Amino acid sequence: MATHLLTGAGSGIGAVLAERLLERGDELVLLARSSERAHDLRSDLPDATVLVADLADPAAVEAVASQLPDRLDSAVHAAGTVELGPVSSLSTEVWQAQLAVNVLAPAVLTRVALPALRAARGTVVFVNSGAGLAAHPQWSAYAASKFGLRALADSLRAEEQEHGVRVTTVYPGRTSTPMQQKVHQQEGREYDATAWIDPATVAGAILHVLDLPEDATISDLTIRPR
Structure with missing residues (x-):
């Protein structure tokens, strides 16, 4: 039986993944932003x-270290936040929020989980975005956070190879x-769920x-809608 640490289990990709892992009998440790x-x-x-840690608060993320199991077969970072807008008007707070949740929280959580991941020779999965490969107008803050997440993964992969941890x-x-x-609303576009992955x-x-x-x-995996 494998044990997984997962963020973003409340909706979207993370919610489906959590259900699939539990259905097959794996154990899950989830993070929630509030009680x-x-x-x-x-x-x-x-x-x-379920552990409580607001990903926007690095100290809260770091504090979960004492509650993690001794072995983790994976840590999957599926949580994220997005706010679009031009560089000319994006506030400091908007920049800080996206950088905190999208790149700083995964970095801190991975660091505190590494002893358990090394013990199991586990896998770290960063759910990035197409915005982590190319930045478009209105996407500067989100893309910057995802470019940073890509750099985190690349460095971690090289550092942890000797410990058997895959990234x-x-x-x-x-x-x-x-x-x-939400992105469609910010873009002023009609949302059709059937059009996307x-x-x-x-x-x-x-x-x-x-x-x-x-x-x-598998170091990098790109999935695009048809």
């Missing part, structure tokens, strides 16, 4: 362990999630990464 959200997650996923970055294109609906498709790709035999690793 109220933790209550909701425990109701939806009663077999999972994968997944770059999903536009996926039918609540975040994508099903979250289950991305979750399935992540499961493939987690289940990969020990003789190989």
Whole structure:
């Protein structure tokens, strides 16, 4: 039985992945941003362990170290936040929020989870974005955070190879999630969930990464809508 640390299990790709992992009998440690959200997650996923840590607060993320298991077969960073806008008007607070949740929190959480990941020769998965490969108008803050997440993954991969920890970055294109609906609202566009990638498709790709035999690793995986 494998044990996984997962963020972003409340919706979208993370929610589907959490359900799939529990269905097959794996153990889950989830992070929730508040006690109220933790209550909701425990109701939806009663077999999972839910810890409270707001990803926007690095100190809160670091504090979960003492609550993590001794072995982790994976840490999957699926949480994220997005706010679009031109560089000329994006506030400092908007920049800080996206950098904190999208790149600083994964860095801190990975650091405190590394002893457990090394013990299991586990896998770290960063759910990035197409915006982590190319930055477009209005996307500067989000893309900067995702470029940073890509750099974190690349460095970590090289550093942890000697410890047997594998590191994968997944770059999903536009996926039918609540975040994508929010993006469409910010873009002033009508949202059609059927036009984009099903979250289950991305979750399935992540499961493939987690289940990969020990003789190989997938460093980067790009998934685009047809």
